[in-house]
Amino acid sequence: MTRLLLVAAALLILALPAIADNYVLRVATTMLMYSALALGWNFIGGFAGYPSFATAAFFGLGAYASGVLQTKGLPMVAAWLLAGAIAALFAAALGRAILHLRGHYFAIASLVVAEVLREVTNSATDLTGGGMGLNLPVLSADVTTQARLFYYATFVVAATALATAALVARDRLGFGLRCIQQNEDAAIVLGINTRRYKVVAFTLSAVFPGLCGAIYASWVNYIDPTDVYDVLLSVKPIVMVLLGGAGTVLGAVYGAFLFLLMEELVWRNLLEFHAGLLGIIVVCLVLFLPHGLRGGGWAFWRGRMGEAAP
Amino acid sequence: MVYVQVLVNGLVLGGLYCAIAVGFSLVWGVLNVINILHGSLIILGSYAAFFAYQYLNIDPFLFVPAAAALLFCLGYLTQLVFINPVMASPVLITLTLTFGLNLLLYNLMILAFKADFRKVILSPPLGSINLGGVIVPIDRLISMAFALALVGLLYALLRGSRIGRAIVAVRMDREAAQLMGVKVARIYAITFGLGAAMAGAAGSLFSVMFPISPEMANALLFKAFVICVLGGLGSVPGVMIGGLTLGTIESYSALFIGPEYSVTVSFTLLILLLMFRPTGIMGRRGFQ
Amino acid sequence: MSAMLRLVNVFRRFGGLVAVNDISFELRAGEIVGLIGPNGAGKTTLVNLITGVHRPGGGEIWYGRERIDRLSPDRIARRGIARTFQIVQPFPHMTVLENVAGGALFAGGAPTIREAKDRAMEHLEFTGLSALAERPASALTLANRKRLELAKSLATNPRLLLLDEVNAGLNAAEIDAALDLTRMIAERGITILLIEHMMKVVLTVTSRVLVLHHGELIADDTPGTVTRDPRVIEAYLGPKFATRYGSAAP
Numbered sequence: 066m067t068r069l070l071l072v073a074a075a076l077l078i079l080a081l082p083a084i085a086d087n088y089v090l091r092v093a094t095t096m097l098m099y100s101a102l103a104l105g106w107n108f109i110g111g112f113a114g115y116p117s118f119a120t121a122a123f124f125g126l127g128a129y130a131s132g133v134l135q136t137k138g139l140p141m142v143a144a145w146l147l148a149g150a151i152a153a154l155f156a157a158a159l160g161r162a163i164l165h166l167r168g169h170y171f172a173i174a175s176l177v178v179a180e181v182l183r184e185v186t187n188s189a190t191d192l193t194g195g196g197m198g199l200n201l202p203v204l205s206a207d208v209t210t211q212a213r214l215f216y217y218a219t220f221v222v223a224a225t226a227l228a229t230a231a232l233v234a235r236d237r238l239g240f241g242l243r244c245i246q247q248n249e250d251a252a253i254v255l256g257i258n259t260r261r262y263k264v265v266a267f268t269l270s271a272v273f274p275g276l277c278g279a280i281y282a283s284w285v286n287y288i289d290p291t292d293v294y295d296v297l298l299s300v301k302p303i304v305m306v307l308l309g310g311a312g313t314v315l316g317a318v319y320g321a322f323l324f325l326l327m328e329e330l331v332w333r334n335l336l337e338f339h340a341g342l343l344g345i346i347v348v349c350l351v352l353f354l355p356h357g358l359r360g361g362g363w364a365f366w367r368g369r370m371g372e373a374a375p
Numbered sequence: 376m377v378y379v380q381v382l383v384n385g386l387v388l389g390g391l392y393c394a395i396a397v398g399f400s401l402v403w404g405v406l407n408v409i410n411i412l413h414g415s416l417i418i419l420g421s422y423a424a425f426f427a428y429q430y431l432n433i434d435p436f437l438f439v440p441a442a443a444a445l446l447f448c449l450g451y452l453t454q455l456v457f458i459n460p461v462m463a464s465p466v467l468i469t470l471t472l473t474f475g476l477n478l479l480l481y482n483l484m485i486l487a488f489k490a491d492f493r494k495v496i497l498s499p500p501l502g503s504i505n506l507g508g509v510i511v512p513i514d515r516l517i518s519m520a521f522a523l524a525l526v527g528l529l530y531a532l533l534r535g536s537r538i539g540r541a542i543v544a545v546r547m548d549r550e551a552a553q554l555m556g557v558k559v560a561r562i563y564a565i566t567f568g569l570g571a572a573m574a575g576a577a578g579s580l581f582s583v584m585f586p587i588s589p590e591m592a593n594a595l596l597f598k599a600f601v602i603c604v605l606g607g608l609g610s611v612p613g614v615m616i617g618g619l620t621l622g623t624i625e626s627y628s629a630l631f632i633g634p635e636y637s638v639t640v641s642f643t644l645l646i647l648l649l650m651f652r653p654t655g656i657m658g659r660r661g662f663q
Numbered sequence: 664m665s666a667m668l669r670l671v672n673v674f675r676r677f678g679g680l681v682a683v684n685d686i687s688f689e690l691r692a693g694e695i696v697g698l699i700g701p702n703g704a705g706k707t708t709l710v711n712l713i714t715g716v717h718r719p720g721g722g723e724i725w726y727g728r729e730r731i732d733r734l735s736p737d738r739i740a741r742r743g744i745a746r747t748f749q750i751v752q753p754f755p756h757m758t759v760l761e762n763v764a765g766g767a768l769f770a771g772g773a774p775t776i777r778e779a780k781d782r783a784m785e786h787l788e789f790t791g792l793s794a795l796a797e798r799p800a801s802a803l804t805l806a807n808r809k810r811l812e813l814a815k816s817l818a819t820n821p822r823l824l825l826l827d828e829v830n831a832g833l834n835a836a837e838i839d840a841a842l843d844l845t846r847m848i849a850e851r852g853i854t855i856l857l858i859e860h861m862m863k864v865v866l867t868v869t870s871r872v873l874v875l876h877h878g879e880l881i882a883d884d885t886p887g888t889v890t891r892d893p894r895v896i897e898a899y900l901g902p903k904f905a906t907r908y909g910s911a912a913p
């Protein structure tokens with residue numbers, strides 16, 4: 066049954082540009098991007114149980130890597146792919162440095178990384194434009210074509226993220242990460258190379274946000290450090306996964322969908338207090354909806370890791 | 376001679392940093408909660424002091440107890456209503472919660488006070504004194520004295536009073552404390568309230584030394600974190616060491632690299648510490 | 664017969680405390696050897712050193728022809744050294760079967776999760792847990808958790824098994840059952856190092872006993888000899904008893 070739904074959803078998503086206007090397409094692109102971010106975070110936060118706040122770092126790094134490469138003349142899609150690779154490499158290196166930390170220490174370390182990257186980007190004015198931001202080369206195509214391009218590109222990233230998550234869940238990597246999440250010391254004794262597994266999970270949690278950042282940069286044509294390294298980009302995916310009820314891979318997608326719905330319907334118009342309202346949502350979510358909207362809940366973080374299907 | 380001046384600057388700054396960090400350390404050490412609100416609470420205290428000075432003509436130094444009291448109540452209620460329910464939850468949950476609470480408080484402050492910087496300008500200004508060639512602004516000196524006094528007061532409270540003993544007991548072994556009849560939920564609320572009170576008091580002092588704006592909240596939070604990691608978690612002497620060390624490091628780096636990099640210095644120091652020595656200078660393990 | 668495990672002058676300190684001081688001994692294939700000593704003697708530290716949780720401050724640890732004292736714990740596990748923990752360490756929200764499958768899948772070398780689960784089932788039958796295969800590990804009684812711990816380590820296909828106080832907290836009947844299991848494991852050809860507090864266990868099932876005291880090896884002999892060794896008695900009961908009971912006829 067689920068397979069059927071998934072196929073139907075995929076077909077609908079693919080066909081959307083033919084039936085929807087640019088505004089709807091834009092919203093849908095955001096939805097797909099949110100899904101990719103949430104799925105990405107799920108590798109390290111969900112599977113491995115490490116509370117990472119580094120998503121913003123990877124997103125911003127991807128955005129700037131792609132932007133800078135394009136200003137140097139690299140074609141857009143090549144820049145995207147390279148940016149994703151750069152984010153992955155950065156995560157692999159960073160992971161070696163901070164994944165031995167646990168709990169709060171890891172969380173704060175991952176949080177600080179985005180801030181450090183932001184400061185560095187701000188200072189490297191020659192390369193990145195510093196605080197004045199970076200302008201990306203504009204595409205020579207009409208608005209509708211561009212909308213479709215970014216839509217499909219984001220869809221590819223999100224679909225890849227979902228497929229990867231499903232594969233990992235069934236594979237020994239997923240099993241091992243689950244063991245690490247529930248009892249890391251016991252996992253080591255059973256022969257799991259926890260260091261390597263965690264680095265892999267961390268890298269996976271970087272590649273998709275990195276690609277999203279790259280696409281985002283081309284989409285909006287202008288980025289600045291405060292914008293793409295915004296800590297909210299780290300917090301929102303977590304909220305999405307919590308909303309969707311952690312414990313399943315598709316939960317991340319449901320959560321992204323619900324979150325976007327709330328964002329578009331409820332508080333988009335209160336631009337000034339946007340972040341404050343997010344704060345209220347987060348507080349309410351944590352206090353009143355311990356199982357997200359689909360079940361799974363905090364017990365998840367102490368253990369369960371489901372299969373790919375809901 | 377320059378180096379002595381820089382050192383003194385660093386120590387004076389460090390004193391204030393101790394006050395900034397001690398509330399954060401208390402909450403983290405006893406509740407195992409990283410209080411993301413901490414920076415915003417400090418700024419709230421600063422604003423309270425600023426407005427008290429502007430409209431009621433109360434000297435920020437004299438306002439310290441009032442700021443502490445106000446924020447104690449806020450902190451107490453916050454813990455009781457919002458955080459106590461999730462105390463048994465994993466790190467991610469409590470962290471996300473205090474994140475959400477901070478988003479709320481931070482943005483409320485921006486809404487109320489706007490993001491422009493305010494500064495408390497004491498009139499008449501207090502000037503500086505010259506201690507053997509080293510110049511120290513008097514307001515900073517008094518701030519440092521107050522800050523250290525506050526930290527000392529907290530230390531005495533924790534060691535001497537019944538509530539303080541209960542707090543320490545809960546920190547060491549929550550279940551044993553419960554068996555001893557300690558009402559843990561209330562202790563949690565009091566501890567968080569104390570942490571907030573220290574933040575408020577520090578904010579009051581801070582308003583004299585630096586311009587205030589909600590944007591400072593993040594930087595203050597990170598400084599508090601660095602100090603806790605530097606000095607080792609959960610002990611007042613640790614906070615002293617961490618605070619004075621950070622103040623000194625920042626002072627020297629301001630001399631060599633420039634003051635606009637102070638935040639970057641904190642961050643880099645933090646990352647390096649976490650990578651190589653998360654137990655800090657004192658080598659004591661914090662709550663994992 | 665060459666030694667399976669060989670410790671040579673192994674030394675480890677923690678801050679000011681010397682936990683393990685100049686320890687040398689051998690384990691030969693197929694033996695069941697006991698490791699006893701008063702609390703704080705360094706027994707668990709020794710196990711931690713062998714399994715790679717801590718690095719020795721000095722000395723060497725040899726496993727067959729390979730020196731292992733610098734390897735990480737997961738690599739040592741993959742080489743066939745398994746251990747149980749004094750305080751059991753299950754994966755609480757995974758089923759009993761999955762817990763054991765974890766052992767089979769990683770250090771045990773099973774190629775797929777399916778295969779690992781099949782092998783896990785065999786180990787569950789061996790330890791008498793097959794009826795509980797689908798229960799979450801957190802729902803087990805203590806005795807069964809200890810069996811689960813054992814099953815997990817067996818699933819890793821060890822040649823050397825370090826059992827750290829497997830009998831703590833068990834009643835007499837449960838201990839007897841555990842002893843039978845231990846013998847059956849040895850019959851499969853697995854060398855066992857048994858850390859124990861209970862003399863009954865040590866005397867019944869081991870062929871040789873090592874005695875640790877304040878981090879030093881004070882005896883290495885058959886159970887009968889060791890229990891009459893005055894130094895051992897002194898270590899446990901103090902000097903007064905040593906003179907009274909030491910080297911007296913049985």
